[in-house]
Amino acid sequence: NAGVMQNPRHLVRRRGQEARLRCSPMKGHSHVYWYRQLPEEGLKFMVYLQKENIIDESGMPKERFSAEFPKEGPSILRIQQVVRGDSAAYFCASSPETGGRKNIQYFGAGTRLSVL
Amino acid sequence: AQSVAQPEDQVNVAEGNPLTVKCTYSVSGNPYLFWYVQYPNRGLQFLLKYITGDNLVKGSYGFEAEFNKSQTSFHLKKPSALVSDSALYFCAVVSNTGKLIFGQGTTLQVKP
Numbered sequence: 001n002a003g004v005m006q007n008p009r010h011l012v013r014r015r016g017q018e019a020r021l022r023c024s025p026m027k028g029h030s031h032v033y034w035y036r037q038l039p040e041e042g043l044k045f046m047v048y049l050q051k052e053n054i055i056d057e058s059g060m061p062k063e064r065f066s067a068e069f070p071k072e073g074p075s076i077l078r079i080q081q082v083v084r085g086d087s088a089a090y091f092c093a094s095s096p097e098t099g100g101r102k103n104i105q106y107f108g109a110g111t112r113l114s115v116l
Numbered sequence: 117a118q119s120v121a122q123p124e125d126q127v128n129v130a131e132g133n134p135l136t137v138k139c140t141y142s143v144s145g146n147p148y149l150f151w152y153v154q155y156p157n158r159g160l161q162f163l164l165k166y167i168t169g170d171n172l173v174k175g176s177y178g179f180e181a182e183f184n185k186s187q188t189s190f191h192l193k194k195p196s197a198l199v200s201d202s203a204l205y206f207c208a209v210v211s212n213t214g215k216l217i218f219g220q221g222t223t224l225q226v227k228p
Binding site for chain 2: 004033042044055056100105107108109
């Protein structure tokens with residue numbers, strides 16, 4: 001029973017390049033959440049997706065960041081033209097369809113992005 | 117707006133002593149509250165949650181938390197700390213849209 005899988009675990013990009021972070025939710029889970037942990041800061045919500053739909057993107061920066069969760073395949077968080085300030089740990093979490101807000105969100109091990 | 121506060125950046129306890137990690141919340145309506153633990157370079161692991169019912173919630177690894185509505189608190193406790201409990205602990209509340217709103221985290225240091 002695999003948990004939430006994120007890859008890559010570590011990603012190094014130069015300024016101006018694109019970063020693609022992948023998240024495969026737990027089996028049977030259709031809700032995916034992305035959070036960012038900046039150095040010396042807490043965890044901040046970025047975006048909440050269900051299959052093929054963005055439910056809440058209130059935490060996403062308006063530019064350069066996008067997320068998708070297609071019908072088939074993993075959820076992708078895409079950062080275009082990365083800057084040093086994007087260096088952080090990005091965590092994905094998933095939860096099942098039923099239960100709503102009472103559900104536990106299960107977290108992946110994260111992707112640590114370093115921008116040179 | 118919903119928020120969670122963890123007033124202590126770090127808590128130090130001796131192994132075998134009881135521990136408390138504090139959390140207060142501000143929400144409208146009934147809160148759904150969670151505690152997670154993060155070990156270095158790892159993701160978050162769920163410890164316990166409060167939805168409704170008994171104010172004392174028991175969770176993983178011997179942890180428990182007490183929901184106090186009048187004090188708007190949800191403190192994490194353990195009767196006897198272990199060195200292996202040393203980690204970063206996060207309290208969180210679920211927003212109306214389902215996202216988790218985290219406190220700033222408390223580093224627990226358990227010394228032998």
